[in-house]
Amino acid sequence: MENWNEFLARYKREHKLSQLKLAERLHMTQGGVGHWLRGTRKPTLKTINEKIEALGLVYLQAQVMVVERDVVREAHGTYASERPLSAEALRYASFRFPVLKWADLQGDLPLAGELQEQTDYLPAGNAYWLPVENDSMNAPSGKSVPEGMLVLVDSGLEVEPGKLVIARQPGKSAVLRQLIEEGGERLLRPLNTRYPTVLCEEGCEFLGVVVRVHGIF
Incomplete structure (x- = not known):
């Protein structure tokens, strides 16, 4: 499945947005968006949900249902909102829709x-x-x-x-x-x-x- 960075790239492509226009929708700098699109930086779960709201995706909520083994040993856990997420962890993000x-x-x-x-x-x-x-x-x-x-x-x-x-x-x-x-x-x-x-x-x-x-x- 897609991770957050891949989702942004698809959103940008399907909505025919320049990197600058995408940055404006996300209320952030063009350079910051560039890091996400290249995968050189990973946002926190809290940041992902804030940017989802900025895009107007009111039905979308990010959750991480599987955590890395070197973070906690429990099989079923969630990341605290302030904990940064790795690219691998983001691949296990799940979303709830009405x-x-x-x-x-x-x-x-x-x-x-x-x-x-x-x-x-x-x-x-x-x-x-x-x-x-x-x-x-x-x-x-x-x-x-x-x-x-x-x-x-x-x-x-x-x-x-x-x-x-x-x-x-x-x-x-x-x-x-x-x-x-x-x-x-x-x-x-x-x-x-x-x-x-x-x-x-x-x-x-x-x-x-x-x-x-x-x-x-």
């Missing part, structure tokens, strides 16, 4: 959820979990997302044909579908053929790309 309800997607995404689920995924934007509530994405073979699973959605990724997305058509509830493109038009396709494939209407919003399905991959 489990939202489909009703939460009717308007602006809420800032928090009653439940949280942990994963090692580092997102490009705000990420959240959603429960799969019907069999529209349950395929008899191949890629399938059965009812009852949790999907992790990253709102910072660009939607592309072939990806599983959360889409909201004007005046309708959000749905989980596969985005496809035919004849220059975007379509929302269920993996269960008993459900119809529909055209992306004008004003269709994409609320994120599915990056993980809990319990499958």
